[in-house]
Amino acid sequence: MLSFLIAEIPRLFTIYNVILLLKAALTTLSLSAVGCVVGLFCGFLLSLARLSQRPIFWPLKALALLYVEILRRVPFLITLMIFFFGAQVLGFNASALVIAFISTSVISTAFVAEIVRAGLRAVKPSQMEAAAVMNFSAWHTFWHVRLPQAWPLILPPVFSYFVLFIKDTALASQAGVLELTQAGKILNTKGFSASLVYATVLILYFIISYPLARFGSYLERRLGASRHSRPRRAV
C-alpha cells in the first residue's frame, strides 16, 4: 500500500496541481486575514459602543453585547450556511468566495471585539481621569492615551486569533470556496488517494500556521509580557 502511495507522489505534484494548491493556500490565508482586518475595525466600533457611558448609547450597547454573545456561540458552518442560503433567497448574486469573506468577517468581528474590549478595559481608569481634568475630549483621551496603551495588549491575541481562524476557514470548502481543503477534495475526486491528498493538505496547513503561531508567541513575549505600554526602542 505504502509503495503504491509513493508511486502516486510524482503524479500528484505536477505543476498544475502545485499551482492549484498554492492558489488555494493563498485563499485560505486571505479568508482569515480579511476576516481579522474587518473584524479588528468592526470589533473596535463594537467595543467602543460597549464601553460608552452615555445613556444615548445604551441601545447600541445592548446590540453590541447581543452581537458578541450570540455570534461567538454559533458554529462557523451554520453562519456560513445562513449567508450562503440567505444570499440565494434574497437574490443577491454573490460568489461563494464573497460569501465566505462576509462570514469570516462577521464571525471574527465578534471574537476580536472581545479582545479589543479586554485591552481597552485594561487601561487604568486613573489614566483617563488624568486626561479628563486636563480637558481632553473623549476622542483625544481615546486617541492619545487609551488606544496607545491598549494596543500592545490587543495586538498579540488578535494575531493568535488570526492564526487559529486559518484552520476554521477549512469549513468554507462546504460552501464551495476553492481554499486548501476544497483543493484536497478536488484532487481526491480526480483519483488521487485520500490519504495522500489529505496528508498533503494537512502538511500545507502546518507550513502556513506553525511559523505564524511562533511569530504570534514572539509578539506576545515582546509586547504583552512587558508592562510598559510605550513603544519599544530598538536595542
Add this chain to the structure above:
Amino acid sequence: MAHLDIRGLVARYNNATVLDGIDLSIERGEIVSLIGPSGSGKSTLLRVISGLLPPRAGTVALAGETINYADRRSLRRSRDKLAIVFQQYNLFGNMNVLRNVMVAPVTIQKRDKKTVEAEACALLAKVGLADKLNAYPDELSGGQQQRVAIARALCLKPDILLLDEVTSALDPERVGEVLDTVKMLAADNMTLLIVSHEMGFVREVSHRVAFMADGKIQEMGPPAQIFGTPQQPRTQAFVSRILGH
C-alpha cells in the same frame, strides 16, 4: 472676592456620605492645607472640585463663576483654570516626560508648540529633571514621576493648583525633593489647595490649615492655631497623635 468659594458641598460615594457640608473660601495667592485622618474626605474634596465626582448638593465657585458640573462647557471652563496633581502621579505611560508635559497645552489648549516646548523644558529644569526629557515614566523613581506630574500641571498655567497627598506614595528619602518643589510654587504666589500628611511641611508652607473628619471641616485656622492651640477636642487628639511621634 474669594478665588475658590465652596458652599455646603455634599458628595456621596456608593451611598456613603463622604462630604457632609463643606464650606471653604480661599483667597487668591493663598495656600490652604487639608489635614485629617484617612477617610475624612480630603481627597474626595479635590476630586469633587476637579469634576471627577459630581457633588450632590452645594456649590463651587471659581473666580466668581459657579461651576455647573452637569454642563460640559462650564466644567471645561473651570478645568481650564485649575490643575490637579494626583497621589499616584498618573503620568501617561505611553508618553515620555517631555510629551507628558506638552501634550495638553499643545493638543488641547492649542498653544504654540515651540513656546510650550521651551516652557516645558524650563519647568522640568526647575524641578530638577532637565536630563530626563526623553525618559518614560516607568524608568523614573516615584519622586521623579511626582515632580514630572507637578511640571505637567504647571505647564497648563492654572490659576489654582490642587495637590493630592503628593508625597504619600514616596519613599521617605524622596519626600524632600517633592516638598522643595512645592515650596518653590508657594513662593510664586500661586493659589494652592494641599492635602497632606506631612505636618512639618503643612505648618511651614500654609497660610491656613483645615482639619477634616467625617466629611466635615471641624476646625480651620492659621497653622499656629491648629498645631499650637487647637480649639476642638478632635483636632487636639489628631494633632497630638500625629506630632507625638
Add this chain to the structure above:
Amino acid sequence: MHYVLHYGQIAPYLPYLMGGMAISLALSILSFIGGMVLGLFFAVIRNEGHPVAGRLVRIYVAFFTNTPQLVQIYVIYFGLPDFGILFSPFAAVLIGMTLNAAAYLTEILRAGLSTVHAQELDAAETLGMNRLQTLRHVTLPHLFKVAMPALTNQYILMTLGTSMAAIFGVEELTGRAFNINSTTFRSIEIFTTVAALYVVVTFIATILLALVGRWAFRARVPVL
C-alpha cells in the same frame, strides 16, 4: 426578492432537532473527557521534563493545533481506509475531536500546572502526603481552579466544532438541519433556528460549568 419567513414549517421538526442536539452533546462530552484524560497525561509529561517524551508531546501539540480539525477527520475517515482501517462516521469524528482536543487541553493544563507553586508541594510533602495524595488533594484542585475559565471556553468551542460531524454524515444537530433543509427548502428558517439552539445550549453549558467550577474548585468563571 420578497421572501416570507415561515418558521411554522420548522416547528414540527423540533423534537427531531432535539434528538440531534443530544448526539452533538454526546460528541462534545465524550471527546472532552477523552481529551482531558490524554491532555492531563501529556501535560504531566511536559511538566516533568522528560527529554524524549516531552519532545514528542510538543510535536503532537504543534501538529494538532496547527492543522484544521476538519482535515484531521478527513484523514481518519477517508485516508485511513487506504490502509484498511475503517471507522463509522461517528467514530471517525469522535476520534478526530478527541485527538484535537487533547492537544489544546494539554496546553491549557500545562499552563495551569505551572502555576502550582513549589511551596505548596513542599507543604504537602511535610504533611506526609505521597505523590498520589498530593496530586489528588493539592495539585488537581489548584489546577482546575486556575484552568476552569480556559477549560469552559474550550468546551464551548468544541460544542460548536461538533457541527462539522454533519459533513461526514453524522446526524447530529447540524446534520439534521441539512436533512430538514433538503426536504423543506426553508434554509434561512432552519439554519437560524439551529443557530439559536447552539446559542442556547452553549449558554446553558457556560452557566453549568461556572456553577460546577464554583462549587467544586471555588473558581470564578465569568458567564458574560
